[in-house]
Amino acid sequence: MTSKNKVLDHASLTARNSTPVADGPEDSGFAIFSATQIGESNKRRVLQMLFDLGPTSRAELARLTGTKRTTITGIVQPLIEAGLLIEVDPNEKRGVGKPARPLWFSASAAPVCAVFLMPDKVETALISLTGGVSAHRQVPIAPGKRNRETYIDALVAGVDHALAQAPRQALGIGVAVGGMVDPADGSIVAMNLAPAMAGLGLRDLLEDRFALPTIVDHHPRALLLGERWFGAGRGMGNFAVIYADEVLGCAMYLDGKPFRGPHGSGGELGHTIVDLNGGTCTCGKRGCWETVATLGWLRDRAAEAGLPGAERLDSERLVDLSAQMPAAGALLSRYAHNIAIGIANLQTLLMPDNFIIYGDVRRGGEIMQQFLTREISGLAASLPGNPITVFLGQNEQTITLQGAAGLIVSKQLEIEY
Ligand SMILES: [Zn+2]
Structure with missing residues (x-):
């Protein structure tokens, strides 16, 4: 598909997608390492780039940010030691010599619980930072049973099941709803074919039950996020x-x-x-x-x-x-x-x-x-x-769950999605 060429052009990507910093190096569209802006800000930008580009080597990160490789190493080393990032096998060898080992998120870093709520089903899963889906459950909701209790029972059981399989404490719960939601307070405004759900404070309900940060958003926005990180929208x-x-x-x-x-x-x-x-x-x-x-x-x-x-x-x-x-x-x-x-x-x-x-x-x-x-x-x-x-x-079900998880990842890692 032509999308691959289009999205993986790093040079044009950086130009289109950058957030220039005023006092950075002049020749860089993505000047992130000025003397006064280090630490958390740089960490966020590197994480952002990894989400934008997929697995990327230190040398490539340095090139794209117009900074030194040692600066990148200083930023990513603590993230590797914390288990957030790992070195992965390079997909292709570039040039001569030993190929660079790209950095990418660790599949065993803290996962996210994802929920996909539609009038006819409740889906739950555990999503790793590499987009891996596990502990997936899908509960169909028959037309005659579309009351709040049925949905809430399925939600709670599914999230319980997913969290029980988490290798470490989950970052939070991301929920995509097939209906109108108020993302500000995490409530459902209206669900076509499931009128009983209108007005339900879903975020508060899940936060009270699981004591994890929870974000509720509408289904197309989860698709957007999933595409952004793992689909054709990457980059x-x-x-x-x-x-x-x-x-x-x-x-x-x-x-x-x-x-x-x-x-x-x-x-x-x-x-x-x-x-x-x-x-x-x-x-x-x-x-x-x-x-x-x-x-x-x-x-x-x-x-x-x-x-x-x-x-x-x-x-x-x-x-x-x-x-x-x-x-x-x-x-x-x-x-x-x-x-x-x-x-x-x-x-x-x-x-x-x-x-x-x-x-x-x-x-x-x-x-x-x-x-x-x-x-x-x-x-x-x-x-x-x-x-x-x-x-x-791509696969709507998987992309939605990944995108629902992405709501939490963007918040917890403080990156823009
Ligand atoms: Zn209308």
Whole structure:
């Protein structure tokens, strides 16, 4: 996939992704080691770079920061002795002589407990700082049992199970919720299809029960974090995650920082209005993007067109049908166009340039990817030399759990994600 070349270009990455320090060396875009800024700040920047780049040698860290290798050694040595970082095997030999041993997080450093809460399931796992998933549990929640007690029982049992397997005290509990949350107080504002969960103070509940720092955020932001650290978003300075399924959601990483509105809000892209005379949305307004670019819309139109299995149609099936039936091809084209409209508006406003697609639409595969790339590029503005790129997300379950853990890692290691 072309994303690899794009994200692992260290020189452009540093230029795009750096936070210059005013009194640093002049020739460095990532001048982190001025005489007055050492210690904690430098440690944070090195950890940040490792998360941005993946395993990286001391020499490479020195080169990218415009500092001496001995300075890097002085910073990383205590982190190695503390068991946070280790030397790993180099993937490839560069040049002659002994290859440098890259530094990376230790799989046995303090892990994080991750929770993925959706209306139909509760997932829990232990996530190592290298992204390893263990003690994974998934409890389905049937439609008739969606009361608070059921969810809380599954959550507590899953977290208990995960923490019992932790090789050392966990850094905390990171929770991704498929619904609206208030990240400021860690409560659930609303969960589609699980109305009993509205108003639940989930962070306080888990902190009281487990005495560990807990962060609750919405599902697309966990996807963003997971992509940032372990997926196609690694090292990208600008990208957006789009979740397109029965609902629409998004989260953005802009100019080297995650975007957050006041009180952690924002990302309700599904309720931006795209049709002045459109139908009524679940939010009560008319013509929201969500009324024309979700599975509900797709299935209604498929039924009107007489497509087989319309009531269970999804992007994967639609792509398959489109090869055989012109009506399915036409619907695929309309669906991709409608999805592209919301993404194009986001692109024109904020220019993330890179879009990583999750949810049902991802299951449309490369055909859907091609449709979206063409449609978005046709509708949106972009800067010269910055083509719009659409990526298919990786394993949604794993990336979400890694991202939920990332909420805690970024807080506990005091790095920006
Ligand atoms: Zn709406």
